[in-house]
Every structure is written in structure tokens, then in C-alpha cells.
Amino acid sequence: MDGVAVHADTSAGTAYGPAWTDEADRPVLRVSGLSKRFGGTQALKDVDLDIAPGEIHALIGPNGSGKSTLIKILAGYHHAEPGAVAELDGERFELGQVTGSRHDRLRFVHQELGLVEELSATDNLALSRGFARTAFGNIRWPEMERRTAALVERFGLGIDVRRPLAMATPVQRAVVAIAAALQGWEGRRGVLVLDEPTAVLPPGEVARLFHIVREIRDAGASVLYVSHRMDEIFALADRVTVIRGGRRIATRPVAGLTPRALAELMAGQEKETGHQSQPPTSGTGGSTGGGTGIGVAALEVRDLWAGPLRGVGFDLARGERLGVTGLVGSGHEAVPYAVCGAWTGPVRGRVRIPERSPRWVDARNAAGLGIPLVPADRANEGVVGDFSVGENLTLPLLDRLRARLGRLHRRREDALTEAWIRRVEVRTAGRGARITTLSGGNQQKVVMARCLAQQPPVLVLCEPTAGVDVATRQQLYELIGRQADDGMGVIVSSSDTEDLLALCTRVLVVRDGRIVREISGRDITEPALVHAMEGTE
Incomplete structure (x- = not known):
């Protein structure tokens, strides 16, 4: 590119760049x-x-x-x-x-x-750069709307600057965010x-x-x-x-x-990890890990449509750790929610847990299968901030913990909570501590414990190590591995290749809403995952 200094064959961590003498060529x-x-x-x-x-x-x-x-x-x-x-x-x-x-x-x-979707484009731009006011402090709304219209009209999207952004399209909201960033910079x-x-x-x-x-x-x-x-x-x-x-x-x-x-x-080069999963011993339902029932289907999914997903289907074996991955927007993020019945939009397809019933369940009713989900957004989807550690852990188990007359059996609840706090090694002042006093990693352990306490045949995790430190990541890897060793089928939906390398015996790569590649055992390497996600195999 004319006027741009190009640095080729540069290596990491070295000083670089010429002595910039011409202002036109000097980096911004x-x-x-x-x-x-x-x-x-x-x-x-x-x-x-x-x-x-x-x-x-x-x-x-x-x-x-x-x-x-x-x-x-x-x-x-x-x-x-x-x-x-x-x-x-x-x-x-x-x-x-x-x-x-x-x-x-x-x-x-x-x-x-960073937009307030209940407010208009005019309001959102004013929040970042201030309101035009009269000498008496009144807001000059006509002037504000003209300014906003002038900023967004250059992009030619026909945005009504007075309507709430919740009524705008995604690209219109993106344009408003860009216009807000560019104010006063012309x-x-x-x-x-x-x-x-x-x-x-x-x-x-x-x-x-x-x-x-x-x-x-x-x-x-x-x-x-x-x-x-x-x-x-x-x-x-x-x-x-x-x-x-x-x-x-x-x-x-x-x-x-x-x-x-x-x-x-x-x-980069093929990555080795101290947690590398062992290769599966059989085909699409294959698994290792020493658990019981190897090769027996724990979960079957057929013709799943949800959001960007386009007819996805797969089997999960008992004791298998199955990864699902792809680029942002590929559709892999929808798989765990749709399988567990937690997808909030339209969904169709069939799901079955063979050991519980030979009948297929419509994906719209998949929540009835009781497959627990560790969600991607821990703060908004995983924990109730006003509740204690114990209350968060036992939320789905209240029916099991009820005594006579429908009252909660407190001693049983406390014993269960204490047992799981020890088992997953939650660092907390006690079961009565508010969940928000814990670190992100310990909150994640509580969410994991809540799922495992239900004793499910299948566990689904979405971005399981997001926002946790290195030590907690290692603990979570070991905890997930133990569940698979005991025969539980585990789905790990993650965009983090380290999670996939450490945990998975098989990985399904999603691109444009479809499964485009399956990688198993020792073939699961970082280059293989990146090439499959990007379509450069």
C-alpha cells in the first residue's frame, strides 16, 4: 500500500519500525x-x-x-x-x-x-457527548435530532432517530454506536x-x-x-x-x-497440553476415559434448527467428552442451549436420551429431559446474585429437599450444600455467603456443582472456563474429566482451543450453521481446529 511502511517477516517481541520522517507516513x-x-x-x-x-x-x-x-x-x-x-x-x-x-x-x-436500546439514537448519542441546551438549561430537542440525523444519514440506512433502538436492525444499532464514537471527530x-x-x-x-x-x-x-x-x-x-x-x-x-x-x-505449531484427552475407541459415538457403558449412546440429536443452526445432528456416547466449536456467529453457540431446551427463539428438531426412553422429544420440549446447562454468561444466566452459595447450588433440587407439608428440609439442604462445596473445592466463607462475594472461578464451581448434584446422564457446558484463572481452569478440567470417567456424557461448547485440547475426545466444527468437520483423538490439534473453523483445511 502506497505510503504505508510494511514490516515483513517480523518476529514476536522485537523492536521494529523505521525512523518516521514524513508526517504523511508517520503512524497515527x-x-x-x-x-x-x-x-x-x-x-x-x-x-x-x-x-x-x-x-x-x-x-x-x-x-x-x-x-x-x-x-x-x-x-x-x-x-x-x-x-x-x-x-x-x-x-x-x-x-x-x-x-x-x-x-x-x-x-x-x-x-x-454499550447502547441503551430503550432509548432513541438521539438519546444514545447525547449520553456520550452531552445535550444541546438553551441559556435556561432546557434541552434543544430539534437541534439534537438534526445533529443525530446528520451523523447517521451519511451511512444511508434510514434510521428514525426518535424511535427506540430496540426497534432498529442489528446493523442500524451498530451504525449508531459507530456514529456515537465518531462525534466531534470529523x-x-x-x-x-x-x-x-x-x-x-x-x-x-x-x-x-x-x-x-x-x-x-x-x-x-x-x-x-x-x-x-x-x-x-x-x-x-x-x-x-x-x-x-x-x-x-x-x-x-x-x-x-x-x-x-x-x-x-x-x-502455530502443533500444541501439546498436559491435559490432552485420550482418543476415543469407536466412531461417532466413541469415547474413552475408563467410564462404564463406553459406546452406549447417552444423547441423540437429529435435524436441529435454532437461530443460525441448519439441521444439525449428532450422537453423544456415555463417558464421551464431545466438543462443539466454531467462529463467532457460526452457530456453535446455539447448540448447548437448543439441546437443553434453553434456546429462547424458534427451535425444531428431535432429541432423545435412549437409556431413559426410546421416544424422541420435540426440541421445543427438550427442557423436559432435564439436561443441565452450565451457561456461557455466568453473571446473567448462571447465578442469582442476591442468593447465597447454598441457595444457588440447590435451586433445581428444591422438590427433592422438601419435608412434610412442603417445607424445605434445611438440614438436608445444608448437608448437600456442604458436601458439594467440598467435592468441587469452592473457596467461600460458608454456604450462607452471598454468591457475588466469590471469585468468578468459584462461582463457576457452584454452577457446576448445581448441575452435577442433579446426577444427570448428560452434562452440557458452554464456555466453561471463561473468566477463570489458570489454577481454577485446571481444577475444572479435572472435575469434568472425572464425570466422564464415571460414565457421564459431556458436551463442551467452546471457542477456546485450550478447552477443546484439554477436555475433548471428539470435536464437531460448525460453520455457517452446519457441522462441517469432525476431529477425533490425537488429530485434535490447534492447527487442525483453526483450519477447520476458518475453512482452510
């Missing part, structure tokens, strides 16, 4: 030596990044690579370790600083758009950071968003585009930076790459 944003540690976890190590004027620069890497940490440091949510240097247009600023005119030229649209050099902007968009609206991003670039801004999807990188970006394991692996011009070459940069 330059970061060097960026490191961040959380306890015993090195999230970032000596990461360098530069964004050239007028370029769309992609940032890509596997889950857990450090992308989110890097973005949060740029946004001021986290502070960097000492030694990091950051410049906007050649002037230094402090990473972690959230105010100031120089940092104000670094704007963000996060994956969670004609100025700066960087707009878009973090997984297509994650909530239906496929038909992605091309429209791409057109909007190019318009932003053509108007003079630079764009840092964070994504998991390689097809988006090749459709949109000028250069791409790959990070893996907290280190910058390479920065390359997109024009000189192939999808397979980029996937290899992301995946």
Missing part, C-alpha cells in the same frame, strides 16, 4: 513494548503495533491470544506494565489514560455496543477501533457494514479491525497483525497472504 497510532500480567498469567508480552494513516489494520488471533487485553489497555480499562510506549501522531500518551485531547482521537466500538486523524463488529450481525448485513467501514477510512480515519474471521480480513484489511499467546507473531500486508498462510500464523 504506534505502540511498542506493551506487556500485561494478571497474577501468574502473562496476557501480553512486548507487543508492538502501528496503524498507518488511512489504513484498515486487522488484529487477529485465537481466543486467549491477548486481543481483548490489548484493546482494553488502549481504551484505558487496564494499565500496561512499565516500559510500554504509545504515541498518537508522534505525541506520547499514557496507556490507561482515559481523558485528554490526544487520547480522544482514539475511539472504540466494542462488541457489546476531518481529524485518529483511529477507530472496531471489536468484532459483525458478531451480532446476520450474514446479509455484513457487506453493508464493510461499506460503512470503508467510508470511514475514505473520510480520513484509520481503523483497527478486530476479528476472528479470516474472510473478513481478506475482504477489508490492508495489513494484519497476528498475536498468539500474548505475543505479536507477525505484521503482514494482506495482499501478500493466503488464507492458509494466515491460519498457520494464527495456529
Whole structure:
């Protein structure tokens, strides 16, 4: 790309970049030596990044690579370790600083758009930049609406700036978030950071968003585009930076790459893990782990349609640890909810637990099968914040714990709670402690205990190690492994390749709503997973 310095064949952790002498060529944003540690976890190590004027620069890497940490440091949510240097247009600023005119030229649209959907576009833009008022303090609504309309009309989507955003389309809401980020920035050099902007968009609206991003670039801004999807990188970006394991692996011009070459940069060499599951001993229902009933079906799913899913079907054997994965928006996230009867939208298909009944159950009634789910969003879906540890743990067991006249048998409840706290090693002041006083990892253990206390033949986990530390992750791996060893069928839906490598004896890869690949046993490697998810096998 003319006017853009390209750094080819760069290795992680090295200083890089020429001496910028021409202002037109000088990076709009330059970061060097960026490191961040959380306890015993090195999230970032000596990461360098530069964004050239007028370029769309992609940032890509596997889950857990450090992308989110890097973005949060740029946004001021986290502070960097000492030694990091950051410049906007050649002037230094402090990473972690959230105010100031120089940092104000670094704007963000996060994956969670941060909009109040009950309010209009006009209200949402005013919340971020203030209301226009008269000399007497009254809000000048006509002027506010004209300003908002002028900001969003440039994107040509016909947004009614007075209607609640809950009535808007996903791409219209994304445009409002972008317009809010760009307020007061017209004609100025700066960087707009878009973090997984297509994650909530239906496929038909992605091309429209791409057109909007190019318009932003053509108007003079630079764009840092964070994504998991390689097809988006090749459709949109000028250069791409790959990070893996907290280190910058390479920065390359997109024009000189192939999808397979980029996937290899992301995946690296075949990864060994101390928790690698043993290979299954049979085909589609195969499993290992030493549990009873190996090869016997614990769960059967046929022709499952839910959200983006398009006729998915599979079997789960007793004692098997089955992974389900894919890129954001591929549909793999819907599988655990649909199987357990927790999907909130339209759903169809058939589900059966053979050892309980030979009859198939309509997927709309799958909740009646009693398959427990460890949900992805622990805070909003997994725990009741106002309840204690014990109350959260025994929620689905109240009928079992009732004494005469329908009253709760408190001694039985307390004994059950104490037993599971010990069994899953929850660190808490006691069963009466409020659940929100626990760390994220210990809250996850309580959710796991609640599911296991139901003694189900099948357990379904969605992003089971999200937001937990390294030690707790190891404990969860061992706990899940023990359940499979005892014959329980386990489904692990995760976008984290470390979970899949550590836990699964078989992995189903979902792309565009369909299962496109099955990987078993020792063939489950990080490169194989990345290539299958990206379609670069």
C-alpha cells in the first residue's frame, strides 16, 4: 500500500519500525513494548503495533491470544506494565489514560455496543457527548435530532432517530454506536477501533457494514479491525497483525497472504497440553476415559434448527467428552442451549436420551429431559446474585429437599450444600455467603456443582472456563474429566482451543450453521481446529 511502511517477516517481541520522517507516513497510532500480567498469567508480552494513516489494520488471533487485553489497555480499562510506549501522531500518551485531547482521537466500538436500546439514537448519542441546551438549561430537542440525523444519514440506512433502538436492525444499532464514537471527530486523524463488529450481525448485513467501514477510512480515519474471521480480513484489511499467546507473531500486508498462510500464523505449531484427552475407541459415538457403558449412546440429536443452526445432528456416547466449536456467529453457540431446551427463539428438531426412553422429544420440549446447562454468561444466566452459595447450588433440587407439608428440609439442604462445596473445592466463607462475594472461578464451581448434584446422564457446558484463572481452569478440567470417567456424557461448547485440547475426545466444527468437520483423538490439534473453523483445511 502506497505510503504505508510494511514490516515483513517480523518476529514476536522485537523492536521494529523505521525512523518516521514524513508526517504523511508517520503512524497515527504506534505502540511498542506493551506487556500485561494478571497474577501468574502473562496476557501480553512486548507487543508492538502501528496503524498507518488511512489504513484498515486487522488484529487477529485465537481466543486467549491477548486481543481483548490489548484493546482494553488502549481504551484505558487496564494499565500496561512499565516500559510500554504509545504515541498518537508522534505525541506520547499514557496507556490507561482515559481523558485528554490526544487520547480522544482514539475511539472504540466494542462488541457489546454499550447502547441503551430503550432509548432513541438521539438519546444514545447525547449520553456520550452531552445535550444541546438553551441559556435556561432546557434541552434543544430539534437541534439534537438534526445533529443525530446528520451523523447517521451519511451511512444511508434510514434510521428514525426518535424511535427506540430496540426497534432498529442489528446493523442500524451498530451504525449508531459507530456514529456515537465518531462525534466531534470529523476531518481529524485518529483511529477507530472496531471489536468484532459483525458478531451480532446476520450474514446479509455484513457487506453493508464493510461499506460503512470503508467510508470511514475514505473520510480520513484509520481503523483497527478486530476479528476472528479470516474472510473478513481478506475482504477489508490492508495489513494484519497476528498475536498468539500474548505475543505479536507477525505484521503482514494482506495482499501478500493466503488464507492458509494466515491460519498457520494464527495456529502455530502443533500444541501439546498436559491435559490432552485420550482418543476415543469407536466412531461417532466413541469415547474413552475408563467410564462404564463406553459406546452406549447417552444423547441423540437429529435435524436441529435454532437461530443460525441448519439441521444439525449428532450422537453423544456415555463417558464421551464431545466438543462443539466454531467462529463467532457460526452457530456453535446455539447448540448447548437448543439441546437443553434453553434456546429462547424458534427451535425444531428431535432429541432423545435412549437409556431413559426410546421416544424422541420435540426440541421445543427438550427442557423436559432435564439436561443441565452450565451457561456461557455466568453473571446473567448462571447465578442469582442476591442468593447465597447454598441457595444457588440447590435451586433445581428444591422438590427433592422438601419435608412434610412442603417445607424445605434445611438440614438436608445444608448437608448437600456442604458436601458439594467440598467435592468441587469452592473457596467461600460458608454456604450462607452471598454468591457475588466469590471469585468468578468459584462461582463457576457452584454452577457446576448445581448441575452435577442433579446426577444427570448428560452434562452440557458452554464456555466453561471463561473468566477463570489458570489454577481454577485446571481444577475444572479435572472435575469434568472425572464425570466422564464415571460414565457421564459431556458436551463442551467452546471457542477456546485450550478447552477443546484439554477436555475433548471428539470435536464437531460448525460453520455457517452446519457441522462441517469432525476431529477425533490425537488429530485434535490447534492447527487442525483453526483450519477447520476458518475453512482452510
